[in-house]
Amino acid sequence: MSAETASKGRAGGRELLDALVTTLIAKGYRVMGPRREGAALQLEPIDDVDQLPWAVVDAQGPGRYRLEQYEQPVAFAHGPLAFSMRRLVSPPEERLVTLRRKGAELAVEPAAVHARPTAVIGAKGCDLRALRAQDAVFRDGAHPDPRYVARREALFTVAVACHRPADTCFCVSRGGDVRPDPDDADLLLTELVSASPRYLLEASSDRGREVLEAMPGDAIGEDDRVRASGQDHAAREAMVRALPREAAQAALLAAEETEDFEAVAERCLACQSCTAVCPTCFCLTVEEEPSYDGQASTRVRRRDSCFSPDFSYMHGGAVRGSRAGRYRHWMRHKLATWSGQWGLDGCVGCGRCTTWCPAGIDFVAEATRHIQRQEET
Amino acid sequence: MTHDPFIPTPHRIVEKRQETLDTVTLVVEPETPFVFAPGQFNMLYALGRGEVPISISGDPGEPSRLVHTLRAVGLVTDALAALEVGASLVVRGPFGSSWPVEEAKGHDVLIVAGGIGLAPLRSTILHILRHREDYGRLAILYGARTDHDLCFADDLHEWGGRFDVEVRVTVDRGSPAWRGRQGVVTAVIDKTDFDPARTVAMVCGPEVMMRHTARALRAAGMKDEQVYLTLxxxxxxxxxxxxxxxxxxxxxxxxxxxxxxxxxxxxxxxxxx
Structure with missing residues (x-):
């Protein structure tokens, strides 16, 4: 089949998804997709489309996550998965280097860089935009991290247009959309919802085109595009939550004092769940794993959270000793100071911090309080 | 493959000076010249304990010698301060921004330092002395808690002996043997001869000392834009x-x-x- 035909995309029923998984596996990728794991949908390896969450949806709210039966036999009706793709490019823990005593000297043994070609089916627009944020920190600065760069290049993404945002979603107000930016992915998948769903697959990278060329399928028709566009429109309308970027930034920049955050700090457990599930959070620490004889030590990079008092420790104590100070840092970083640091937004509107907060703190509601107060003054 | 910024380089310590009871200067001689700008720092590593950021205190014009001065105040710095000549000093860097030595050309330079805060400024002082004709007057105001906490005493004596440097040393609380000036470093600012209109001030010390210094410099007629500090x-x-x-x-x-x-x-x- 010619490249020109391939660039026009593929359409088909569930068998198109089958072909996609088969083709990606044949090209050497570990394929991952949404999958029911216990009581949540997680990003897990799949080798069969039957493993996708057919007719399962999530009900998300502040401190609430439930799986429910869905009326349509579709696979991508769910909202953001519990964890984003962040762990694929920036794992929770990895070895950097081992230093070993050799007489009076110390020998340096760099850890090997592992990057397994991985294809994610069903990447959402919010999570793809969050990868841009990770790229800015670990790839596009003056000191690219070779581990990150290798894993990022090994990551193949099949984006999916959201047709049923979760109640906690607010990506549109953050400059995102239910239809992912094709530039953020290799392939873009549209699930047209009905009793017998239809799938549209379009390529937006050379790698994506290669996969598409190896796949059978019909051409995408004009009626397909009309249906997709209608579905996008309905999904946008269904997303009622909003946290406007400029208003939130101005309000949080003005909220300088810890007093402004004491009420929310009363409820915040400083448990670090929000920073664990946030797809843009990047903070790290490096810890020692010494050998038993004290002759060597491995330096291990781990996720860190600004909610830990140790995070800001200097000789004499923590800079942000109070929970109010730490909550202020987290919210101002996400909504106000991030753009100055990295030239893009620190919050993509996935709503995970709200869903997975055990105290049910609603990030949007808390930020909106600051916006309202700013407007009153 | 991309250079890995997390992989450090060990260098053999060739010289160690005890500056004060808890402060040491460690000198290594890197195999290849270690080029840095005054004010930049390195991450120094202690086996099994971790890394800390430490300013480079040596002469940028002598990249064959890499010099750090550090105070033992915690787990990592205790171990670093205990390293002896012959041991490996494990280094990553240099990182960060530098003192405005280019912008300060043709200007008077006022150095205000507190305690170990003289370390990152020492590299600037050595740079200015190496290019002395590029700068106007140079004044070094240095305060420490006690006379036993004065770092770089040999340097201060040498600089104070020059006709082209004004050195003022003060301690918060002198020992009975101290015959020098007593009081905070901000108090000697208005005793120093400089033209506020053509001076660049470079300040390093505890944050509270830097805030007070900035205020005193403003009172002396300087604009905030002429003041630089390091955090x-x-x-x-x-x-x-x-x-x-x-x-x-x-x-x-x-x-x-x-x-x-x-x-x-x-x-x-x-x-x-």
């Missing part, structure tokens, strides 16, 4: 990726540690930022 925070990477050193939107390891005062003055006023 310190917890750092795990040195390259803007660990997030620990944030002060508001500033990533101190990447955007600092040396800042024009107006850029960070509003941030330094906010508690727990």
């Amino acid at each position: 310190e925070r917890n750092m795990k990477c040195g390259i803007g990726q660990c997030g620990h050193c944030q002060l508001g939107g500033e990533l101190i390891c990447r955007d600092g540690p040396v800042y024009p005062y107006p850029r960070v003055a509003p941030l330094m006023r906010i508690r727990e930022l």
